[in-house]
Amino acid sequence: MSHSYPDQDTMRAALALAVRAPSVHNTQPWRWRVGDTTVHLYTDDTRQLPHADPDGRDLLLSCGAALHHLQVAALGLGWETEVHRLPNPADPQHLAAVEFHPATPTPEAERLARAIGQRHTDRRRFTSWEVPSTYVDAVVAASAATGVVVRDIDSARDRATLLRFFERAALEHAADSSYGAELARWSGRHAAAEGVPARNAVVADDPTTRVFASPTLPEAVIHDIDDTARMLLLCTSSDDRLSRLRAGEATSAVLLTATTRGLATCPLTEPLELPDIRAGIRSEILADFGYPQVIVRMGWAATSADQVPATPRRPLDDVVQPL
Numbered sequence: 374m375s376h377s378y379p380d381q382d383t384m385r386a387a388l389a390l391a392v393r394a395p396s397v398h399n400t401q402p403w404r405w406r407v408g409d410t411t412v413h414l415y416t417d418d419t420r421q422l423p424h425a426d427p428d429g430r431d432l433l434l435s436c437g438a439a440l441h442h443l444q445v446a447a448l449g450l451g452w453e454t455e456v457h458r459l460p461n462p463a464d465p466q467h468l469a470a471v472e473f474h475p476a477t478p479t480p481e482a483e484r485l486a487r488a489i490g491q492r493h494t495d496r497r498r499f500t501s502w503e504v505p506s507t508y509v510d511a512v513v514a515a516s517a518a519t520g521v522v523v524r525d526i527d528s529a530r531d532r533a534t535l536l537r538f539f540e541r542a543a544l545e546h547a548a549d550s551s552y553g554a555e556l557a558r559w560s561g562r563h564a565a566a567e568g569v570p571a572r573n574a575v576v577a578d579d580p581t582t583r584v585f586a587s588p589t590l591p592e593a594v595i596h597d598i599d600d601t602a603r604m605l606l607l608c609t610s611s612d613d614r615l616s617r618l619r620a621g622e623a624t625s626a627v628l629l630t631a632t633t634r635g636l637a638t639c640p641l642t643e644p645l646e647l648p649d650i651r652a653g654i655r656s657e658i659l660a661d662f663g664y665p666q667v668i669v670r671m672g673w674a675a676t677s678a679d680q681v682p683a684t685p686r687r688p689l690d691d692v693v694q695p696l
Contacts, residue, residue, distance in 0.1 A: 376475065377410070377473075377474075377475075378409075378410050378473055379447070379450070379452050379473055383450055383451075383452070384407060384412065385689065385693070386446070386450060387443060387446040387447045387450055387452075388405055388407075388412070388443065388446075388689060388693050389689055390442060390443075390445075390446035390449075390486070390489045390490070391405070391439050391440075391442040391443035391446055392439060392442075392686050392687070392689065392692060393442060393489050393490065393492075393686065394435070394438040394439035394441070394442040394625055395435070395438055395494055395624075395628070395640055396435035396438070396439070397422060397425065397426060397431035397432070397434070397435055397642060398422060398425070398556070398559040398560065398568060398569055399559070399567055399568050399569050399684055399685075400420040400421075400422065400432075400435065400559065400567065400568075401417075401420065401435075401567055401686065401687055401692065402416060402417045402418075402420035402421060402432045402435055402436060403415070403416065403417060403435070403436050403439050403692060404416070404417050404466075404692055404694075405692055405693045405694070406693075406694055406695065406696040407693060407694070407695055407696060408695075408696035409696075410472065410473075411470050411471060411472055411473075411696075412443070412470075412471045412473075413467065413469065413470050413471070413696060414436060414439070414440055414443075414467075414468045414469040414471070415466045415467055415468060416429075416432055416433070416436055416465075416466045416468060417692075418432070418466065420432070422555055422559070423555070424549065424551045424552040424554075424555045425552060425555060425556070425646050426646060430617050430645075430646075430666075431642055431646065433468075433614060433617040433618050433620075433621060434617060434618075434620055434621035434624060434642070434666065434667055435621060436468055436618065436621060437468075437617070437618040437619060437620060437621020437622045437623075437624070437625070438621045438622065438624050438625040438628075439621075439625075440456065440468065440469050440471075440618070440621070440622055440625075441519070441621070441622035441623075441624075441625035441626055442489055442625055442629075443471065444456065444471075444622075445482070445485045445486055445489065445625070445629060446486055446489060447471075447473060448476060448478050448482045448485075448486065449478055449482055449483050449485065449486025449487070450478075450486070451475065451476060451477065451478060452473045452474065452475060452476060453473070453474045453475070453476035454471050454472065454473060454474075455471070455472040455473075455474065456469050456470075456471050457469065457470040457471075457472075458615060458618060458619075459614065459615055459618070465614070468618060469618075481633075484633045485629050485630070485633060487633075488629040488630075488632035488633045489629065491632050492628055492629060492632040492638070493573075493680070493681040493682075493683065493684070494573070494638070494639050494640065494681070494684070495637040495638065495639055495674055495681050496573070496574060496575045496582055496583075496590070496639055497575055497590065497592055497593040497637075497674070497675075497678060497681075498579075498592060498593050498675075499593075499602040499637060499670075499672030499673055499674060499675075500593075500672065500673045500674070500675050502672070502673040504603050504636065504671065504672060504673070508631070508634045508636065509525060509603060511630055511634065512605065512627050512630050512631055512671070513525065513605075515623075515626040515627060515629075515630040516607060516623040516626055516627050518626065519619055519622045519623040519626050520609075520619050520623070521607050521608070521609055521619055521620050521622075521623030521666070522607070522608050522609070522610075522663060523605050523606070523607055523608075523623075523627065524605070524606040524607075524608060524658070524659065524663075525603060525604075525605055526603075526604040526605070526606055526658070527603070531658050532604060534657050534658055535604060535606075535644075535654065535658060535668070536580050536581070538644045538650050538653060538654055539580035539581050539641075539643065539644050540580045541644070541647075541650055542643045542644035542646070542647055542650050543577075543580060543583075543584065543643070545647055545650070546584075546643065546647075547584070556583075556584070556585065556586065557586045560574060560585035560586040560587075561574070561585065561586025561587035561588075565685065566685045566686060566687045566688065567685070567687055569585050569684070570682070570684065570685065571585075571586070571587045571588060571589045571590075572589050572590055572682050573590055573681065573682055573684055574586075574587075574588035574589070574590055575588050575590045575591075575592050576588050576592065578592070581639075581641055581670060583641075583643050590681070590682075591679070593674065593675040593677070593678040602670050602671060602672035603670070603671045603672060604668060604669075604670055604671075605627065605668065605669040605670075605671060606654075606658065606659075606665055606668050607620055607623050607624060607627065607665075607666050607667045607668070607669065608620075608659060608663035608664055608665050608666060609663060609664050609666055610663055610664075611664065612664040616664070616666075617666060620666035620667060621667075624640055624666075624667050624669065627669050627671075628640065628669065631669075631671050635673075636671050636672065636673065637671070637672060637673065637674035638669055638670065638671050639669070639670045639671075640667055640668070640669050640670075641667070641668040641669070641670060642667055642668070644668075645665055645666065645667065645668070651665060
């Protein structure tokens with residue numbers, strides 16, 4: 374290992390963890406280019422979803438999550454990162470250039486790095502066990518450290534309003550045959566290294582569950598009826614590309630911090646993919662202060678439920694190449 378740059382095995386280990394980040398429909402829309410002293414993140418625009426994500430917002434969120442995963446993984450391996458976001462205005466696909474400096478990871482940094490392999494998107498119902506306020510505070514602080522505000526949707530009024538927007542989005546998408554065809558292409562899979570596998574999707578029985586194709590994941594057996602899962606709305610002060618990239622980093626920070634506390638999580642974007650519904654959420658829940666970027670459902674999984682299967686990833690050599 375160089376004193377100023379991770380060796381090849383360390384870098385591949387960090388990138389292998391980075392690509393464990395969640396992405397819309399598990400499209401994994403990123404490309405990594407490894408230089409002599411830096412690593413660069415690019416979008417793979419061929420993986421943008423034209424019907425669910427026409428303006429590329431979800432694509433940027435996905436890449437931002439992978440960028441944060443890289444930072445967490447590198448620090449867990451003894452390397453602090455210095456990130457230059459959108460470094461080349463002439464190349465909009467070039468999202469970040471990352472430099473590395475030796476560092477000693479703290480116990481919390483090591484816990485976050487381990488959480489990358491422990492985190493799974495859990496689309497099942499959560500139990501009614503209350504999430505301690507200290508856990509919510511830790512998640513909110515993790516997002517704030519990336520420059521993104523988290524709004525805890527804790528009032529009955531705001532929660533009902535948000536669920537109503539989820540219902541509207543599901544109805545609007547159900548009437549859109551192009552969206553349905555695209556969703557079918559990216560879900561219900563069994564052996565592919567991309568897309569949402571059938572084994573990771575549940576039958577949609579509430580407004581927050583997207584209707585993926587051929588779901589086979591058994592729903593958790595929940596004997597109580599109170600739904601106390603926390604709904605966290607991540608929002609930014611602007612809505613430019615940098616803000617969206619940052620929101621993806623914040624999403625990763627929220628998910629990993631929750632995982633270190635033993636919580637189950639599920640990032641949600643369906644109502645934010647429709648401009649009129651997203652505008653309604655901004656107006657009615659945020660009072661036009663900030664732009665909603667992603668929603669995270671967070672709570673306790675049933676102890677009797679099986680572990681969620683790991684979602685497949687593309688081979689590392691498909692997404693990592695020399696600069």
